[in-house]
Amino acid sequence: MAQSFKHIEVTCPNCGEIKVIRIPEAIFIQKKFGTIKIQIPINAVCPRHQFIVFVDTKGIIRGYEKIDVQIVSLSHETESEVTRSINLRSLIRIFGVYGIFSLIHAKIFNYPSYILKEDNFEYSEDLLNVIGDNILPETYRGNKTIFLLEESDITKIKVKDKNALIMDTHQHIFQTPWTTKLKFEEEIIKRAIEIIDEEEQLKLLQQDIINFIKEVNYAISILEVVYEIYDIDLIIKVSKALSIKKISNYRLNLIKEFITQNVSRKLASKIKNRVGEFLSVI
Numbered sequence: 001m002a003q004s005f006k007h008i009e010v011t012c013p014n015c016g017e018i019k020v021i022r023i024p025e026a027i028f029i030q031k032k033f034g035t036i037k038i039q040i041p042i043n044a045v046c047p048r049h050q051f052i053v054f055v056d057t058k059g060i061i062r063g064y065e066k067i068d069v070q071i072v073s074l075s076h077e078t079e080s081e082v083t084r085s086i087n088l089r090s091l092i093r094i095f096g097v098y099g100i101f102s103l104i105h106a107k108i109f110n111y112p113s114y115i116l117k118e119d120n121f122e123y124s125e126d127l128l129n130v131i132g133d134n135i136l137p138e139t140y141r142g143n144k145t146i147f148l149l150e151e152s153d154i155t156k157i158k159v160k161d162k163n164a165l166i167m168d169t170h171q172h173i174f175q176t177p178w179t180t181k182l183k184f185e186e187e188i189i190k191r192a193i194e195i196i197d198e199e200e201q202l203k204l205l206q207q208d209i210i211n212f213i214k215e216v217n218y219a220i221s222i223l224e225v226v227y228e229i230y231d232i233d234l235i236i237k238v239s240k241a242l243s244i245k246k247i248s249n250y251r252l253n254l255i256k257e258f259i260t261q262n263v264s265r266k267l268a269s270k271i272k273n274r275v276g277e278f279l280s281v282i
């Protein structure tokens, strides 16, 4: 059956370049997910920038999100020269750079990922899970969290899990269960992609994630022995103990999200927000 499309005028949030893009009609027929995120790669709208556009089921644009990492997808000629081995670049080509941020976030923070795959999708579920595991330290490996769905039609999808990432292999993201910005993922991908050696890229990603989990583990050791603790006190303790630059509130929120998702919600809830508490007093 031929796919029908809806045409939507999209504006680059960085420089105002405008172009009409085609979006599959099925995305608007489904009502389950409301607003979805569509990745706009370099050259689709703007020759210089890639970004995310939020589109609701009526086809109305609800917002944009900029992506700071500018990665040009490999052209088909270059692609055929590259071996079929899977690496960071080929993953970005398939899922888009924001799709990779989302998959990495889901992997680190233990959210299941459901991917609607096209018929000729060449990688197996097992392979994707192995790669995902490779960026984690050993103690957090082994959870199968990535699932490929044979159904490529979003209107027929049956995933009921509100706590899951749901996307397809055409750069559409239907559901993200977190409210966190994917700045951490963006930063580590940016660093990794600058390295030419493909194996080194994954190793660097893993190293950045291991450093983050060191902070998590130290935070856990503190939380286990206190009744509760203010966020700012925890920030100071973790930064001092690991002799690192004072960690940001954003970073502490990631630590909290990691503990909630991977260790214990109760433990994470011991972290009290001083600002929030102060506001509730006024």
Ligand SMILES: [Zn+2]
Pocket: 012, 013, 014, 015, 016, 017, 046, 047, 048, 049
């Ligand atoms: Zn632009």
